[in-house]
Amino acid sequence: MTDISLDRATGPAAARAATDFYRAVWRWHFYAGLLVLPFLITLAVTGALYLFRDEIDAIVHGDLKRVAVQTERVAPSAMVAAATAAVPGTAVKLTTPGTPASSAEISVRTAAGDRQTVYVDPYTGTVLGSLPHEGTIMWLVRSLHSLDFLGNAGRVVIETAGGWSILLVGTGIYLWWPRKGRGGAVSIRGKPRQRMFWRDLHAVTGIFVGGFIVFLAVTGMPWSVFWGATVNQWANGSNSGYPSGVFVNVPVSDEHLGHLGETGWSMQQAAVPQSPSQGAAPMGIDRAVAIFDGLGMAAGYAVNIPSKSDGVYTASIFPDDLAQQRTVHLDQYSGATLLDIPFASYGPAAKAIEWGINVHLGQQYGLANQLILLAACMAMVALAVAAAVMWWKRRPAGSLGVPPLPDERRKLAGVAAILAVGGAVYPLVGASLLAVLALDWLVVQRMSAAR
Template sequence: MSRTSARSSRDASDLYRAVWRWHFYAGLIAIPFLILLAVTGGLYLFKDEIDQWLNADIVRVEAQSSTAVSPQQQLDAAVAAHPGEAFRYVPPAASNLAAEVDITTADGKQAVYVDPYTGEVTGTIPYQGSVMWIVRTIHSLNYFGETASLIIEIVGGWSILLVLTGIYLWWPRGRRGGVISVRATPSKRMFWRDLHAVTGIFVGGFILFLAITGMPWSTVWGSKVNELANGHNFGYPDGVRVNVPVSDERLAERETTTWSLEQARLPESTPGREGAPGIGLNGAVAEFDELGLAPGYGVNLPSGPTGVYTGSIYPDDLSRQRVVHLDRYSGEPLLDMNYADYGPLGKSLEWGINVHMGQQYGLANQLVLALACAGIVLLCVSSGVMWWKRRPSGKLGIPPEPKDPRRLRGVLALLAIGGVIFPLVGGSMIVMAVVDALVRRRGARRAATTA
């Protein structure tokens, strides 16, 4: 072998080691969370089906040909059964579903369900306390507090690094085995290495997509991008003019809204003559139906004399997404906006979020992402088994460092680009780089002592 080819082979080996080392670190950080996110995310894809199945005796009613009682009568029945202040009403989305009245009671917020044909209360569930809502808060780590949710942004960035370095390690380089086929048997490390590599190349694209489309929910990066996209004109996307008085109250404080409307402020009603009753809930529901809001929309009730009736629907089909604010006295629409009103950035991010949640393309969207989630779990499990079989007894089994440390610097320079885009991720990479330097220094001292 010539000196040039030997140097080239050594350089390639050093680069491989540097990438493998950071792939290991990325897995160390991301894999525990990837398993959690895959399991909870896979379940949440079927949130409506699961919640309606678990609470069938409460949310389902017998469809009837008779006329339903009025929305106000349904609300009154709910408040009579569970005294408190109603703040939201959700008309039945189908003929066999109950109406929902959300009430602030002495025991906390409750979602009370009412048979729309008889006006009888069918049952109650804590507001935003269903099984699938809890799964959602665990998925976002909000279940563990606001600080914990910062981890999601860090995990998202490391997951992207995990996939990119994994593709480099998977690259065939003249090999055939372990590229799209699995060799050996489960008792051998090669089996788990091949299973990990083959699974990774098939689900890697999904991990990238889910990590990137999950970033808009992140605490730091997501909030800053949201301000960039929708930070003007009272929080509404560019192109939506707000020519009416607005309050300091935000739509997101009243309900779980879309990413693009997290900063949107509520308009204000203009009081009419003294003692004017306003349109009431019945009039508001009639107006929303007349305006053509998709079935399943919710109605936020006015808070205070200048409050508004807000009808909102965020369905699977983005084109039917809509928010309408009505003057509580005149019934006049103060602001009527839908997905078409979002700017280019808002539209693209909303589309990504909708696909991420398994909504945009119906059952096919759910099934494809469910398979991807199962693949992610398999990827993580195979990596753990592979590592366990490879690691030296009593040691962590960090991949060997390159002989030329400049290879690590080159990889770190590339990582820095992602760190600038995602600051929290960049900060965590600096910490890991320091840890790696300490590990290498300790290893060098140990080798010197042994020699």
């Protein structure tokens, strides 16, 4: 972050040791920044947009999502029939209107195997239009935010960048920590043409936004490749910690909620009950929706429509208010409730994970949640830009500008050992930490020695 002015030649041994440790931390902070800051800008910009996904989608896709409020709605089966008439195929999911002025959404699987979302006026049964599954502008932003276009590689990047972000904050706090004779801890000195201005802007912004970076990195980990999968398996693999009858002691198939459609993260491995075949005709979507409404499902819930004889009607809602999260399964023949999972039945770990995800998405505390995270995202962009400008002003011409090595090279490995604690929690961070250490020793240090 900055240089310190200890007299390395004549200062006491303790001061020299402190200087060496500072430089070792600074060097690792620099490497963490190289790995994280490009992704931090992308994640902050796309994340800021996604905080207002409902508001933006309502503007961009208002012709599909908004309707004139009337008194009576047509039957769900009429909405499904209208959707499949406009887009031939099999209806697999109906999302009920979230507000009186919202359209209904029917997901249709076509003969070609792709999925289309058809928007229907719930009062008239008129088809308003259709989009490819997850084809709204905000799904595109979400895909960019989570790097879905890279497949599993994107999840690897997310986990690595998230873990390094935590290390970046930790090393940054050490470098920021006020020391004798240093200013700029909570104020910005100088002018934009001076490096000091950008150093202080970076440090002050970082100390105020560091907690948000750590929180967003941790709560974003459930979508990562190794850490997320491990925690998912731990939370759901044996259904331990949940009351009897929620996930155990019920007739279940080998289907899981995550396969059927969007669901809460901690519920993705929950087994779906199996409808016992009774030789009777299925009850149909109209009765299923009537039962779900009678059970008090919050508006805007999605209904997965069974496509097999042993399938079930599954209603799920994951609204802004966590207390209203709920999943209900109905026997498709008798309409009997096979399983009703309210948020209150989640175990403590699942509740904590879902709370973190809800806050991460900006939906748990309404507008305040959105505005606070928007400010944090803007601060992260400022933090990254200030770091880049500060580095550009400091680096020698023709050099990468890596911070100087400590006199005692063991200090560099010592700091790496401390950072390895994070690598033990996030394996991809540990692997990349070893890779950076090897690169620094084999390439950067030898190039510096040669110069």
